Each structure stands twice: as C-alpha cells, then as structure tokens.
Amino acid sequence: MPGFGRSPPYADVMSDDESYELLGFDNVLLPVGDLGEAVGFYERAGFTTGFRLDEAGIALLKVGGETPGLLLRQEDEFGHRPPPWPSPRVWVEVPDARAAAEALTAAGITLLDEPSPVATGWAVEIADPWGNVLGFTDYSKRPELGRRP
Structure with missing residues (x-):
C-alpha cells in the first residue's frame, strides 16, 4: 500500500491528464465476527443470501x-461492538422506509432512531452486532429519482 507522499503504483502509466473511469459498485464489504450469526441477522433484516462460503468466511x-x-x-477476533460515531453508513432504497422500520422492529431488530424525513422521503437506520450501520431510505417525496419496482 502506498504511503503518504508516495505515488500510487499506477502513477507511472498514467499522465496527469488521464484518469480511470469508475464504472459502479462491485460489492460493499462488512466485517463481522461470526458469519452464521451475521447471515441470520441480515436475513431477519430482509436481505437474501446469494451465496455463503463458510470455508472462506464470506457470504454475499x-x-x-x-x-x-x-x-x-x-x-475471527472481531467481537460485538456498538456503532462508532461517526461511522460509514450503507443505505439501500426501499419502497417505504416507515414500513421497513415496522418490519425490522417486528423481526427483533433495534432501530438506531425512529424513521425521520430526509430530502427525498424517509429514512431509518440499524446497526448489526459488530457496529456496521445500514440505512433504509425511500423516495416518497421525489419518486422521479427512485428506482421503479
């Protein structure tokens, strides 16, 4: 990994007026202390498991x-912890954040706060047992900006 004051490893192949193109997200990686517990938590939060490779310690x-x-x-040494403040947050779009909050609460997941209005609609956040913060937001105020179901 390059240190401060050092050029990134690709600096010698790119001129100052060249750049690379960001094409989109690949995946967002979240560290967890127990894969089985984490998969169970996120499935209760409404996520579907795409694959799980216990021998590699990963699940998508x-x-x-x-x-x-x-x-x-x-x-392996990552234990339960409260979310640090400030903490990076990953937000996902849902059709109705207030309904998501009700479903999360019904599934036994504690909300970090009650749903609150945001510029595009409503949002609510949760934290997993390892302090990773996830938000659920809707575009009820600006439906033209949201995804179409």
Whole structure:
C-alpha cells in the first residue's frame, strides 16, 4: 500500500491528464465476527443470501436485482461492538422506509432512531452486532429519482 507522499503504483502509466473511469459498485464489504450469526441477522433484516462460503468466511447478501451486494467477511477476533460515531453508513432504497422500520422492529431488530424525513422521503437506520450501520431510505417525496419496482 502506498504511503503518504508516495505515488500510487499506477502513477507511472498514467499522465496527469488521464484518469480511470469508475464504472459502479462491485460489492460493499462488512466485517463481522461470526458469519452464521451475521447471515441470520441480515436475513431477519430482509436481505437474501446469494451465496455463503463458510470455508472462506464470506457470504454475499443480495440487494434488489442488482449484481453488487453486501459481502459479509468474517474477522475471527472481531467481537460485538456498538456503532462508532461517526461511522460509514450503507443505505439501500426501499419502497417505504416507515414500513421497513415496522418490519425490522417486528423481526427483533433495534432501530438506531425512529424513521425521520430526509430530502427525498424517509429514512431509518440499524446497526448489526459488530457496529456496521445500514440505512433504509425511500423516495416518497421525489419518486422521479427512485428506482421503479
């Protein structure tokens, strides 16, 4: 990994006026302490498991019909912890964030706060047992910006 003040490894093949193109997300990796517990938590939160490779310590959770997903990666010494503040957050779009909050609560998942209005609609957040924060947001105020079901 390059250190401060050092050029990135590709610097000698790219001129200052060249760049690379970001094509989209591959996957979002989330560290977890126990793969089985994590898969159970996320399935209760509404995610579907795309695949699970226990020998590699990974499981892919699907997010809608998109190819990228949430990749859970087991870290053996990673115990339960509250979410650090500030913490990176991964938000996914849902048709109705307030209905998602009700479903999450019914599944025994604690909300970090009650659903709140945002510029595009409503949002609610949860944290997994390892402090990874996930948000569920809708586009009820700006449906033209949201995905079409």
